[in-house]
Amino acid sequence: MSESATGTLTAPEQPAKRSRPGGTLYRGNEGMWSWVLHRITGVAIFFFLLVHILDTALVRVSPEAYNVVIGAYQTPIMGLGEVALVGAIVFHAYNGLRIILVDFWSWATRHQRLLFYIVIALWVITMLGFTPRHLINVFSH
């Protein structure tokens, strides 16, 4: 440190990074991201469900009305939307089970981080099984 030998004050060589506020808590770690994703997917599914109960109710209006609206679910764009919806549900479901395990089982509380990566792995496997099959249905026939 040649600078300090002359007596001037120098800024610490590695500022910011180490003193990030709350770095020891949830902030920025798996715990935060699992919570953010759980919240966003929960809200998305809720709004889908509101619409879905209304579209299903069209069976009481007439077969024609129901078929027209359900026909919209069978277009390629909606087909991709359904992949997103199923992706959201599968994440929310697996992560929800993780939350429940963490709440009730002390082993899971200690290994919540590992469980988060297991959730991600199971999500990938489920989506790898679902997506090709669904897209083949949507883009053929």
Next chain:
Amino acid sequence: MTTIEAPRSPSRPARRGVNLEKWGWIYMRVSGVLLVVLIFGHLFVNLLVGEGVKAIDFGFVAGKWASPFWQWYDFFLLWFALIHGANGMRTLVNDYTNPGKVQTTLKVALGAAVVVLLTLGTLVIFTFDACPAGSPAELLPSFCPAA
């Protein structure tokens, strides 16, 4: 002489009676486990079996709801999912608004939506008519006299 309270004694007496927040918390977990089964089953039958979404039309729904099993299946799916979702949304309203008019309005709207949609959804399942008079025969399920 001043008496010093025992450490961590509550500053106000514990509330008595039913703890609704606790039951809400328990409900989220119990319904969550049931919903995994109900929703995965719903998606499997409607998206993965046979031609998936492409097979869904009025006749498909009529075929399912001809059986009380699928009627009650959808009934429980409807009630568990909507109440779980709405209770979760209530948590968000509590998190992002302060007590006051806006918060109350949002919660009343949420409650009203739940009551209306539970009523509508339940009526749709149990008053369903698979063979409505005057409909084109080709749209009706094969078990209808007109088809």
